[in-house]
Amino acid sequence: MGEAAAALDEWTERQKDVLDAVLDLLVTGGDAVTTAAIARKANCSKETLYKWFGDRDGLLAATVRWQASRVRAGNFDAQHLDASQLRESLEAFAINWLTVISSRTSIALNRVGISHAGSGKSSLGRMVLANGRFAIGERLKPLLEAGRANGLLAFDDTEATFRTFFGLVGRDVQIRLLLGDRLETTEAEIARDAARATQQFFALYGAPQTQKPLQGRI
Amino acid sequence: MGEAAAALDEWTERQKDVLDAVLDLLVTGGDAVTTAAIARKANCSKETLYKWFGDRDGLLAATVRWQASRVRAGNFDAQHLDASQLRESLEAFAINWLTVISSRTSIALNRVGISHAGSGKSSLGRMVLANGRFAIGERLKPLLEAGRANGLLAFDDTEATFRTFFGLVGRDVQIRLLLGDRLETTEAEIARDAARATQQFFALYGAPQTQKPLQGRI
DNA sequence: TCCGAACCGTACCGTACGGTACAGAATTCG
DNA sequence: CGAATTCTGTACCGTACGGTACGGTTCGGA
The missing domain is CATH 1.10.10.60 (Homeodomain-like)
Known part of the structure; x- marks a missing residue:
């Protein structure tokens, strides 16, 4: 920011x-x-x-x-979330993240950071990490916690929950691209993977379908 | 092999x-x-x-x-699997994989492969990929399919299922280590993460608890 | 119009490193 | 034992590249 x-x-x-x-x-x-x-x-x-x-x-x-x-993409507003809004936001996050890590720019910068990290001077690596993995984490966590506050998600550890989402979305994509694997990452493919990851995430962390208390609305 | x-x-x-x-x-x-x-x-x-x-x-x-x-770790025998054996085998795979990618050797070799992939000549990158990501995939898939054959798992696409397992296990560990992040990867930590990933994997792909047909036993 | 600052293009320097050449030691083999 | 082969250690070469120096040019301000 x-x-x-x-x-x-x-x-x-x-x-x-x-x-x-x-x-x-x-x-x-x-x-x-x-x-x-x-x-x-x-x-x-x-x-x-x-x-x-x-x-x-x-x-x-x-x-x-x-x-x-x-x-930086615009942050998502996380007030008055309902289930479908949360799902859409998570899916948008996933699409955004997959699009970023599939871009030639991201691949090139990560390669530079990794090379530098291997040469002792790790400041570039830390910088890439701060603007990649950690930046997306800080942007997503508020959404996860809003989902929990609204009774849509159930989890204890926000960080651990984010890491699972990260794994479900990214899987082996980044390491394969970094190592030079030709991996077709079309827009349609990314959208499908984002939807699958989001669905799996809800299967793991979705709150049981209870009547959520109508908080605030009389 | x-x-x-x-x-x-x-x-x-x-x-x-x-x-x-x-x-x-x-x-x-x-x-x-x-x-x-x-x-x-x-x-x-x-x-x-x-x-x-x-x-x-x-x-x-x-x-x-x-x-x-x-x-190469010894392959796992996947005959006459019951649920707890499958779980143990998956957990062992996860522990093994996390231990490998956390090792200084793996980190160094992946860095070399990634650097080479960035310099045009991607043969080293492909080699690291073949002996890492793809080798573990070929070793794990038979276990997944045996689990399905025995009615313990339910999935269509073996490759996609493996990739989800890969993501649940690895999450952000490899990219963070490659970029020089200090990430404590103790044996206990790895065991806990492997157990969590395995449990999540069963939550996503475990077959519904039906009376499995006692195939072959009279 | 003149002055100075910023900047471009190029030439230059030193070093690091991949690759080669060579002399002498070690080893093998008849 | 002697010849041939293989290996070690070192010296050497060419090049690529990070970093510096400098003359010439542009441009804004007085």
Whole structure:
């Protein structure tokens, strides 16, 4: 939230163009993402790159933040939920999440973060994690808790419940894509998987069908 | 199966020592896994490395195969299953899988495969995938189908069912570890998670408690 | 119109690393 | 024992790449 706003005006338009160039290079995995290639693609000098972003890692970190600041989908309003609204919201979350992790951008950034995490300096990995797995968690948890408050869901541990939802939605998709598996992720496929995951989630955590107390409405 | 046997006698003892050295270097992520470092650690010359394994990628590929050939756990016998045996077997699978993906070796090899997949040449990624995600799938599916044949499980698509089990067990563990998250994965924690995943899996795919026909017993 | 700041393009430097060459030790085999 | 083979250790080569230096250009402000 504050994070996203900060990232949005943290750089000038010209600098954002540079970050977009980095993203382009990352996504088209063909050629290596060298500082020279970045400067060429962005029509700027390497010296400017280093002046603005410090070093290559700083540039990559800025790119992660920049992409993250763009991705935030609007939060879902979780007041006066009924069962079908909750189901729709969960399904929308699942669709959104599957779409994100299937995107070439997400795959490329996760690969960069993982490579860095393997090289000791794990700050990029933590950043990807914060803007991926943990960001979606913080956005989904209020919805889960609203569902519980309205008697639609039954669970004790919000974190554990979210992790189960995460597993039901993601399954093996992310690791397969990261490892280069060709996995057709069409929109229709994603919608079907999101619906299945949501249904399974309700089977596990849906509250038993009791007459829910008409709280507040006289 | 044949793969494992092939890998076991594909190299001499001396060569296996070299591959173990590569694994050691990969696991202790501190220093880069250069050919010079490998030769130093294995007390052999770089020239021998190139003679035996072709080039650096061939050496890494051989290391993946070598590690995979060691990991295979004994298959589970899936005859005359009753419910508690099935549950135990599934839980054992889950424990085994969680233990593997939490190991420093698995994390390091997956990181290498992912990095390679990002650099165009995806053969290493596919190899890690074949010996990880797909190997566990091929080993688990017979158990699922035996459970169905014995009336303990109800599902149509074996692959889809396995993927759900995979998601319930793995959740966010692998991506978090790959991205450098410190995630305590004690034996007790793994056992608890495996039990929870198995229970959830039965809740989704357990056959309704009918009197199962006493097939074969008079 | 002039000045200075920011920036582009290119050239350059140092180092790290994959891969090769080679001399000498170890080992095998007749 | 001697010849041939295989291996080790080290030195070496070429290249790729992160980072720096610098001359030339654009552009905003006085």
